[in-house]
Amino acid sequence: MESRAKLFGHPIHQMLIVFPLGLLAMALIFDIIHFATGVAYWSEIAYWMIAAGVISGLVAAPFGLIDWLGIPAGTRAKRIGAWHGGGNLIVVVMYAASWWLRRADLQNPMMIAYVLSFGGGCIALVTGWLGGELVDRLAVGVDPGAHVDAPSSLKSRRAA
DSSP states (O other), X not given: OOOXXXXXXXXXXXXXXXXXXXXXXXXXXXXXXXXXXXXXXXXXXXXXXXXXXXXXXXXXXXXXXXXHHTSOTTSHHHHHHHHHHHHHHHHHHHHHHHHHHHTTOXXXXXXXXXXXXXXXXXXXXXXXHHHHIIIIITOTTOOTTOOTTOOOTTSSSOOO
């Protein structure tokens, strides 16, 4: 099933999700480094990673919704897409709450801020896998004529 929202022949959602996924994962890693080293500055870096991750997640979401709306009803892909999108909404809300709670003391946030971050990271592992299932197993967002010798997406002809 081909993506409905494309840029230069590639699905926009798939291009954008690398940002929230990477930024929020790095925030989690910086929090772990903070716990391991006791150096509070790592928590401040996580704060800014979370801010950028939440914003980029909100930018990526509408393009995922556009693609999800194009999936035929009653299919496994539609169900998995709903879990993927709903789960990622929860992830963004959890990280946004963590970010909000950290604002008073960037280098020493309340424990609940860490709990939300770690919980959001765990859920993101599942929703990321679901996204991979959509693309790699169910071919959502994949050009219908994709193959190892398909022409460039910048060419005017379709991959057939």
